[in-house]
Every structure is written in C-alpha cells, then in structure tokens.
Amino acid sequence: MPVALTAIPANMISHEISLPPFPDDVPTVPIARISYAKLASSDKDEMDKTLKAVQTDGFFYLDLMDHSLGRVLLEEAENVVNFSKEAFDSELDEKMQFRAEKGKSMFGYKPAGTVKKTDKDLRPDTTEFFNIAKDHLLGNSESRTYPPQLMQHKEELQTFTRDSHALGILVLQVLAEQLDLPSEVFADKNKIDSLSGDHIRVTKKPPHDPSQTNVIGLPSHTDFGSVTVLFNWLGGLQIQSHDPERQGEWAYVKPLPGHAIINLGDAMVKFSNGHLKSAKHRVVPAPGAQAKVDRYSLVYFLRPADDVLMQPVEKYRNEPVVSVGGKVGEEKVYTAGEWMVRRMQHMSK
Numbered sequence: 001m002p003v004a005l006t007a008i009p010a011n012m013i014s015h016e017i018s019l020p021p022f023p024d025d026v027p028t029v030p031i032a033r034i035s036y037a038k039l040a041s042s043d044k045d046e047m048d049k050t051l052k053a054v055q056t057d058g059f060f061y062l063d064l065m066d067h068s069l070g071r072v073l074l075e076e077a078e079n080v081v082n083f084s085k086e087a088f089d090s091e092l093d094e095k096m097q098f099r100a101e102k103g104k105s106m107f108g109y110k111p112a113g114t115v116k117k118t119d120k121d122l123r124p125d126t127t128e129f130f131n132i133a134k135d136h137l138l139g140n141s142e143s144r145t146y147p148p149q150l151m152q153h154k155e156e157l158q159t160f161t162r163d164s165h166a167l168g169i170l171v172l173q174v175l176a177e178q179l180d181l182p183s184e185v186f187a188d189k190n191k192i193d194s195l196s197g198d199h200i201r202v203t204k205k206p207p208h209d210p211s212q213t214n215v216i217g218l219p220s221h222t223d224f225g226s227v228t229v230l231f232n233w234l235g236g237l238q239i240q241s242h243d244p245e246r247q248g249e250w251a252y253v254k255p256l257p258g259h260a261i262i263n264l265g266d267a268m269v270k271f272s273n274g275h276l277k278s279a280k281h282r283v284v285p286a287p288g289a290q291a292k293v294d295r296y297s298l299v300y301f302l303r304p305a306d307d308v309l310m311q312p313v314e315k316y317r318n319e320p321v322v323s324v325g326g327k328v329g330e331e332k333v334y335t336a337g338e339w340m341v342r343r344m345q346h347m348s349k
C-alpha cells in the first residue's frame with residue numbers, strides 16, 4: 001500500500017519509496033544515462049554521449065543526484081506533483097472552469113477522454129493534465145486563470161520553471177557545441193524572457209481497470225518544442241526500440257530514481273535540419289503492480305520564442321530541407337508562434 005506522501009517530511013519526499021516496483025519481466029529501452037555534473041563541467045565524453053543519445057533514441061536519462069542544482073530540481077519536482085494532487089482532486093466541473101480553449105491555446109486544464117487523430121484506433125486517452133504557461137508564471141504576459149490549488153504555490157512553480165529552463169538551456173548548449181555550431185545558437189532561440197509556448201505540464205492517469213484492454217494513456221506523439229524535461233515515477237512511458245531483434249516495437253522507459261528523462265521536440269529537427277531527432281513516444285498503463293495506483297508525471301516544455309523563424313540554422317541552410325516527418329523538400333517558413341498554432345489546430349481536429 002503506498003504511504004501517504006504528506007506523512008513524509010518535505011525534505012525526504014520521495015515517490016519511489018512508496019510506490020510498487022517496476023517489474024523486471026517487461027521490455028525496456030536502455031536509453032543513455034548522462035551525468036548532469038559532467039555536462040555542467042563540459043566533460044567532452046559526456047557531451048558526445050548526449051549527442052549520440054538524441055541522434056539515436058532521441059531520449060536520455062539525466063542523473064540529477066550528482067549535482068547540487070539537480071538535487072534541488074528533483075525536490076522541486078516532487079513538491080510540484082504533491083501540491084498538484086489537490087488540484088486534480090477537485091470536482092471535474094471545477095477543473096473544467098480552467099479548461100484550455102480547444103485549438104486556440106494549450107494553457108489550462110485538459111480532461112481525460114480526448115481523441116487524437118494521430119491514434120490509429122481513435123481511442124480516448126485516459127490522462128488529464130494542467131498546462132501552465134511560463135509567461136503567465138513569470139509575468140512576461142497577462143495570465144489566464146489557473147486553479148487556486150496551483151496558484152497558491154506560484155513561487156514554487158516559478159522556481160521549478162526557472163530551474164527546468166536552465167537545465168534545458170544547458171542541453172541546447174551541449175548539442176550546439178557537439179554539432180560545431182556557435183554554442184548559443186539554439187539557446188538564443190529559447191530565452192526565458194522571450195514570449196513563447198514554454199510551459200509546465202502536470203499529468204494524472206488513474207489506476208488501470210483490468211477489464212479494459214487496449215487502453216492508452218497518451219497516444220503516440222512527438223513533442224513540438226525544443227527540449228522536454230520529464231519527471232515520472234511510475235512506468236507507462238514507451239518509445240520504439242532500436243534493438244535489431246525488436247526494431248520499432250514499443251518498449252518501456254523505466255523510471256530511474258534520481259533521474260529526469262530528457263527528449264527533443266520537433267523544433268530541434270527543424271533547426272538542425274534533421275541532424276537531431278524528436279522520437280515518438282506514448283503512455284500506456286504502468287506495468288505490473290504499478291498499474292494499480294494513480295500515475296503522475298511532471299513535464300517542462302522548452303519551446304522556441306514566438307518570433308523565431310522555424311528554419312535550419314545557417315550551417316544547414318544549403319542542405320536539402322528535411323521536414324519533421326522525414327520528407328525532403330522546400331517548406332514555407334513560419335514563425336514559432338504560427339507553427340505551434342498550426343500544430344495545435346491539427347492535433348485538436
């Protein structure tokens with residue numbers, strides 16, 4: 001039986017000590033483990049490992065325990081999930097007052113049960129979430145309304161935003177250097193003070209009902225933005241395997257205590273003209289005994305500033321244009337603001 005997290009002193013809060021274990025008999029993808037401390041000190045081998053990870057799996061673990069800022073971020077993430085539970089616990093009609101305007105804005109509440117055209121079986125998803133804009137939290141633009149259970153922790157949300165953003169910027173600097181590009185070339189497109197679609201997402205998926213088959217938590221997708229910083233404590237996240245024996249098969253990314261999971265979004269495919277990858281992923285019910293408890297996850301999405309042009313950086317501009325879906329050919333150049341709106345409208349159709 002999971003221990004109530006509120007019974008644990010704040011500095012010791014740890015989801016993993018109270019949750020059922022991840023089973024050892026399900027297929028997993030062994031994505032690379034990268035050290036935050038080594039990246040922060042520009043360790044060349046670690047930087048090289050990072051580039052390789054995002055060119056193959058598109059995902060890697062980042063060990064947050066070996067760096068003081070990482071340990072702080074991990075505690076902040078656990079804290080955000082804990083107070084967000086209160087927002088999820090309120091009645092559906094209360095949460096619906098904060099609903100994101102479909103096809104118009106990402107920010108606000110999204111109930112479970114949305115059907116995505118991208119799911120070939122058109123299954124309704126089983127995940128609800130709140131998306132909270134960085135610009136609303138930091139006062140870069142006028143804020144929409146969010147549930148009081150979240151906004152009474154605004155300062156903690158601001159700190160989590162700044163620290164996650166800084167981590168994403170470090171990843172962008174590492175990748176630029178490894179591609180022999182000016183080190184700030186990607187970071188400059190993702191400044192924290194610029195207006196952008198950056199946001200926090202906190203998600204909840206209820207325990208799995210074993211009488212239901214073929215349940216999907218979140219259908220297969222790629223993230224839109226630049227870098228995604230993900231915290232989850234229960235299995236359920238899956239990516240496609242590169243193991244020659246099971247090429248393309250969905251397999252779990254096992255949550256590792258003390259680690260965040262980092263992946264790149266489609267904007268990086270665009271900026272790098274396909275030299276970097278945004279991998280497809282999805283969420284299915286957690287495996288084994290983990291399916292019996294609520295699953296929460298916390299995400300910070302770094303997205304390019306609204307006025308950034310969605311085109312390859314200079315070094316790659318003479319190459320044949322690689323589009324996000326892998327097609328080659330010229331495309332109209334949109335600003336990130338326009339691009340995100342188009343993507344969102346497509347998703348909500």
Ligand SMILES: O=C(O)CCC(=O)C(=O)O
Pocket residue numbers: 201203218223230232236237281282283296297298299
């Ligand atoms: O909950 C997770 O583990 C992944 C969530 C995700 O992929 C998303 O929100 O885009």
Ligand SMILES: [Fe+2]
Pocket residue numbers: 221222223281
């Ligand atoms: Fe995602």
